[in-house]
Structures are given as structure tokens and as C-alpha cells.
Amino acid sequence: MISKWRWLLTQLTRTLWLRASLFAVLAIVTALIAIPVQSLIESPLPFEIGSEAVRGILNILASSMLAVTTFSLSVMVSAYTAASSSATPRATQLVRQDSTTQNVLATFIGSFLYSLVGIIALSTDVYGENGRLILFTVTIGVIILIVVTILRWIEHLSLLGRLSETTNRVEDALTQAMKQRIDYPCLGAKRLDKENPPKKGKNAVYINKVGYIEHIDLGGLNRCAESNETEICLYIEPGHFVHPGEAVAYYDGKQSDSIDETVIKALSINDLRSFDQDPRFGFTVLAEIASRALSPAVNDPGTAIDILSRAVRVLSLWCDHKKLDDSNDNIAYPYVRMPEVKLDSLFDDIFLPISRDGAGMLEIHLRLQKSLLALKQISPDCFAECVEKHSDLAYQRALLALELDADIARLQNLRNAVKSE
Numbered sequence: 001m002i003s004k005w006r007w008l009l010t011q012l013t014r015t016l017w018l019r020a021s022l023f024a025v026l027a028i029v030t031a032l033i034a035i036p037v038q039s040l041i042e043s044p045l046p047f048e049i050g051s052e053a054v055r056g057i058l059n060i061l062a063s064s065m066l067a068v069t070t071f072s073l074s075v076m077v078s079a080y081t082a083a084s085s086s087a088t089p090r091a092t093q094l095v096r097q098d099s100t101t102q103n104v105l106a107t108f109i110g111s112f113l114y115s116l117v118g119i120i121a122l123s124t125d126v127y128g129e130n131g132r133l134i135l136f137t138v139t140i141g142v143i144i145l146i147v148v149t150i151l152r153w154i155e156h157l158s159l160l161g162r163l164s165e166t167t168n169r170v171e172d173a174l175t176q177a178m179k180q181r182i183d184y185p186c187l188g189a190k191r192l193d194k195e196n197p198p199k200k201g202k203n204a205v206y207i208n209k210v211g212y213i214e215h216i217d218l219g220g221l222n223r224c225a226e227s228n229e230t231e232i233c234l235y236i237e238p239g240h241f242v243h244p245g246e247a248v249a250y251y252d253g254k255q256s257d258s259i260d261e262t263v264i265k266a267l268s269i270n271d272l273r274s275f276d277q278d279p280r281f282g283f284t285v286l287a288e289i290a291s292r293a294l295s296p297a298v299n300d301p302g303t304a305i306d307i308l309s310r311a312v313r314v315l316s317l318w319c320d321h322k323k324l325d326d327s328n329d330n331i332a333y334p335y336v337r338m339p340e341v342k343l344d345s346l347f348d349d350i351f352l353p354i355s356r357d358g359a360g361m362l363e364i365h366l367r368l369q370k371s372l373l374a375l376k377q378i379s380p381d382c383f384a385e386c387v388e389k390h391s392d393l394a395y396q397r398a399l400l401a402l403e404l405d406a407d408i409a410r411l412q413n414l415r416n417a418v419k420s421e
Contacts, residue, residue, distance in 0.1 A: 023107060024110055027111065027114035031114045031118045058116075061112070061146075062119065075157060079161030083166045088288040088292060091289070093275075095169065098160070101156070103149075108149070111142055167303075174285075175317070181279055184332075185322075185324045185340040187218055192339050203253070206245075207267060211242065213267055213269060214269065214270045216237070216277075216338070219332075220265070221234075221262065222333035222336050228253065232259070232337070233249060233251065234338040234339075235249065242269065287350050290307040290353065304354055304364055315347075316378050318379075344386050354368060365394060365395075369395075372390060
């Protein structure tokens with residue numbers, strides 16, 4: 001629903017270097033602000049501060065902040081490694097976007113630069129008596145900020161990189177993407193039914209890149225289609241893998257280079273998928289976490305069971321999903337069509353890998369059947385078809401792996417309960 005430039009700005013604000021740069025500029029301005037301010041104060045302030053006293057405090061800040069920043073960077077890298085090894089490498093991008101970590105590092109870097117610039121300015125005697133007092137007061141404020149930041153950092157370090165915290169981040173990102181696709185099934189465009197699509201226009205648009213769709217500027221496509229009196233049908237969506245051999249869009253009317261260029265520019269393509277508009281990617285990442293936990297090297301079925309619980313929680317949001325028709329009020333781009341996310345695809349992304357990798361574990365199959373049963377009980381009309389399909393598939397996999405008749409009988413009772421619900 002957001003334009004390409006707003007989306008690019010959002011991606012930029014999630015980077016560490018931008019926050020660090022902004023804090024660094026703010027620190028330099030703060031250190032030098034006392035120079036013009038002191039000239040505005042005509043009368044001397046109540047007491048004086050010697051330059052050596054201020055310089056000593058700034059020296060302590062400069063040396064300590066440099067050490068703390070270096071230590072924090074090493075902790076951050078360790079957290080990325082832990083998230084990649086304990087969860088999945090695909091979840092690392094969420095850990096990298098952690099705002100608390102970025103703010104802490106930016107504060108430490110900014111404090112270091114503030115003290116360094118203050119020392120240099122003191123050495124050049126640009127501060128008068130009032131200027132040194134102002135600098136001293138600001139320094140006290142910086143120290144208070146550092147203390148508060150360190151206390152927050154200590155608390156945050158107890159969670160950073162842990163499996164549960166990483167999984168929480170994936171679930172939160174997935175929940176946001178799901179809510180967006182429930183409110184706007186086609187991100188504001190009209191629905192394109194891939195099984196019964198409208199007759200393809202004679203003009204196909206191809207893209208000369210290979211990668212995953214991260215974002216689609218539907219607003220730009222809608223303006224282009226409206227001005228050319230045509231309708232652009234996208235056969236891709238965020239998360240779709242594109243290549244030069246597959247058409248990404250079709251449109252009617254005369255072939256137009258401007259339309260082709262607009263479609264190509266509207267598609268943001270990257271080597272990796274993004275969580276923002278792609279709920280299927282979120283379910284895939286959750287399934288990867290569960291699959292890693294079920295591997296013989298890790299052997300942690302409890303994590304897979306936790307993932308199943310999270311999947312039920314997120315999928316239950318789908319009850320509010322309504323089929324989109326061309327007269328729906330949520331259509332903001334009436335000249336563009338694109339596919340919507342299918343519930344069956346979401347079930348495939350999360351349940352198939354877990355039922356496959358946990359085929360020989362009774363506790364996994366019991367919880368999987370209970371999860372499917374819970375979804376069917378939440379909304380039979382919405383989930384019944386998908387639940388029964390995946391319940392049968394999981395049961396067939398279990399029959400091939402489980403050897404004890406008592407285990408199979410117990411699982412069969414639960415599977416029968418799913419079918420009869």
C-alpha cells in the first residue's frame with residue numbers, strides 16, 4: 001500500500017549506519033553549540049568551571065565509550081551468529097533491524113564523538129567561562145543518557161540472539177504481514193484469479209533480472225494504467241521468484257515502452273525475500289526454525305511444538321479474511337490486478353515441512369493434529385478443507401515412520417477427531 005519511495009525510506013531507517021550517522025552529527029552539533037550560545041549570555045554565570053575539569057571528564061568519556069562501542073559491536077555480531085545458528089539465517093535480517101541495539105550503538109558512537117570534539121574545542125580555547133559551564137552542563141546530561149542506555153543494554157543483552165526472542169520477532173513480522181494481506185488481500189489492487197484468469201492481453205512485460213519480488217509500487221502502476229486507458233494484470237506478488245523467461249505482467253491495447261518501463265521500475269527485486277508484504281515467507285521461516293529443531297543434530301521437538309502453537313495463533317487471524325470482488329471498498333488501485341495469498345499455500349509452507357521432518361516423532365504428530373483440530377474448531381467454514389487435507393497428509397507420513405501400533409492407534413483417534421469435528 002505504500003509508494004516505492006516511502007518503502008525505500010522505511011528500509012533506510014532500519015539500517016544501523018543511518019542512525020549512527022544521525023547521532024554522530026547530533027553529537028558534534030551538541031559539542032559545538034556552546035560556542036555561539038556563550039556569546040548570547042552577557043553576564044557571567046554564577047560559578048566557573050576550569051577547562052581541565054571539563055577536559056578530564058571528556059577524556060574519560062572518550063576512552064570508555066570507544067571500548068564500550070567495540071564491545072557492543074562484538075556482542076551484536078555474536079547475536080547475529082547465534083540467531084543464524086539456533087534459528088535460521090533468514091531470521092537474521094530481523095535481528096539486524098532491532099531498534100534497541102541500533103539506538104544503543106548510535107548513542108555510544110555519538111557520545112564518543114561528542115567527547116572527542118569537546119576535547120579538540122577545549123584545546124583551541126574557543127570556549128570562554130560561560131562556554132565551559134555550558135559544555136560541562138551538557139556533558140552531565142550526556143553521562144545521564146549513557147547510564148540509562150547502558151542499563152537498557154544490559155537488560156536487552158539477556159534476550160538478544162536467543163531462540164525464543166528471534167522466534168518472537170519472526171512471529172511479529174509475520175503477524176503484521178498477515179494483517180495487511182487480510183485488510184488488503186491484493187495490497188489495494190483488484191484480485192487476479194490464477195485458476196480462471198481474464199484473457200491475457202497481447203502485451204507481455206518481461207524483466208531482465210533474477211531474484212525475489214520485495215515490493216510492488218502499485219500506485220505508480222495504477223497511474224500509468226489509468227493514463228493509458230488499460231488494465232495491468234500482474235502475475236506475480238511479493239515473494240515471487242522472477243526471471244527473464246517468465247512474463248511478470250500483461251496489458252491490453254497498444255504496446256507501449258512507457259508502460260513496460262513503468263512496470264519494471266515498479267518492481268523492487270532482491271536476492272532475498274522480505275517479511276513486509278510476504279506472509280508466506282514468514283511461515284517459511286517459522287517452518288525452517290522447526291525443521292532445524294527436529295534435525296538429529298539438535299533434537300529439540302519442544303521448539304517445533306512451540307512453532308505449531310505460533311502458527312495456530314497467526315493463522316487464526318485468517319478468519320477475518322473476506323474474498324475480494326471488484327466492487328470492494330478496499331480497492332485503491334482499480335486499474336491493476338494481482339494474485340492474492342491462498343490459505344492452502346500458507347498451510348503448505350508451515351505444516352508440510354514439520355510433518356516431514358518430524359515424521360518419526362509421535363509428540364510432533366500429536367501436536368500437529370491438535371493444531372489442525374484447533375483451527376477447524378476456531379472456524380470450520382474457513383479452515384475445514386485445508387485442515388482435513390493436511391491432517392491426512394501428516395497421518396500418511398506418520399504411518400511410514402511410526403512402528404509401534406499403540407502410537408499409530410493413538411494418532412488415528414486424534415485424526416478421526418479432526419475429520420469428525
